[in-house]
Amino acid sequence: PGPILAPCSQTGPAPSAGPPVSQPFILFPADHPALGYRHDFTGRTDRIRSTAPVKWRLLDGLLAAYWEAEGEADGRGYYVSANPRLSIFLTDVSSIDVTSAQPSRPMARAIFVPAGLALQTAFTRPLVFSHLDIHMDIDWAVRFLAPALDRASAEAVLARPVDLHDIGALEPVARLLVDELQAPDRHDLFAESGHQRRGDAAALGFGQGR
Numbered sequence: 001p002g003p004i005l006a007p008c009s010q011t012g013p014a015p016s017a018g019p020p021v022s023q024p025f026i027l028f029p030a031d032h033p034a035l036g037y038r039h040d041f042t043g044r045t046d047r048i049r050s051t052a053p054v055k056w057r058l059l060d061g062l063l064a065a066y067w068e069a070e071g072e073a074d075g076r077g078y079y080v081s082a083n084p085r086l087s088i089f090l091t092d093v094s095s096i097d098v099t100s101a102q103p104s105r106p107m108a109r110a111i112f113v114p115a116g117l118a119l120q121t122a123f124t125r126p127l128v129f130s131h132l133d134i135h136m137d138i139d140w141a142v143r144f145l146a147p148a149l150d151r152a153s154a155e156a157v158l159a160r161p162v163d164l165h166d167i168g169a170l171e172p173v174a175r176l177l178v179d180e181l182q183a184p185d186r187h188d189l190f191a192e193s194g195h196q197r198r199g200d201a202a203a204l205g206f207g208q209g210r
Contacts, residue, residue, distance in 0.1 A: 037061050037137045040082035047075035048123070055181040061140030066181045068130045071096070075123035084115045084141055084158050088167060088174045089131045097122045100161060108163035110170055117161060132174050132181075 037058065048071040056065040088110045096107040099120045113119055115138055136144075138158065145154040164170070 037063055037083070037135070037140070039063055039135060041079070041135065042081070043077065043079045045075070045077045047072040048077055051128070055178075057181055057184065061137040063133075063135040064177060064181060065133045065135070066130070066178050067133065070128045071123040071126065073123055073125050075121075077121040078118065079113075079121075080116065080118040081113070081135065082115055083135050084138060085113050085136065086134045087111050087113070087131050088170055089129060090171070090174065090178070091127075091129045093127065093129050093131075095124045095127055097124060102161065105163070108165045109167040110164040112160075112162040114159050114161055132178055 037060070048069060050067060050069050052068040054065055054067055056063065089107070093109070094106040097104050098107045098111075099105075099122075100113070100117055104122075107121065141158055142151055142154045145157060149157065167174075
């Protein structure tokens with residue numbers, strides 16, 4: 001297999017239309033032990049910047065990344081990934097307008113973005129924010145849902161975008177995972193169990209979000 005990719009901060013003008021040119025990413029050796037996940041993510045931002053180094057952890061089938069950033073008024077972003085992802089924002093981001101397959105709307109506190117779905121964001125005012133992203137291998141995600149859903153139903157769920165405005169059930173676990181990313185002192189099994197617990201809560205929201 002080829003190299004595994006993990007995200008790095010990217011800047012540059014966001015396109016007004018059409019996909020951007022892929023930018024360089026941090027490369028991991030092809031023999032990295034967590035070969036269950038292959039990162040394939042394109043992001044382009046304009047007037048949005050990281051305020052701290054990204055904290056990340058690569059697990060079997062998952063890549064978790066914690067970002068701290070700020071955006072200027074009229075800042076814009078474009079993001080698309082070959083893998084589904086769950087993003088939880090730890091601050092109010094309703095001043096960001098987001099457009100995907102759905103009409104423009106305020107950014108929710110948690111979003112599930114299916115593989116291949118392009119997301120465009122526009123900042124309506126200056127904002128300091130942070131978010132936890134969980135990028136998932138699609139086969140891992142199907143297996144995760146297998147106890148409750150057959151494969152066809154699981155694939156249908158994973159193809160549907162979800163916005164959650166109430167993250168009361170998710171935020172405590174998300175903050176535990178952020179703590180572990182910032183100061184890792186436990187085995188990968190701890191982080192994976194945290195993803196499992198948060199995934200349980202997220203799965204409950206798949207049919208509730210809009």
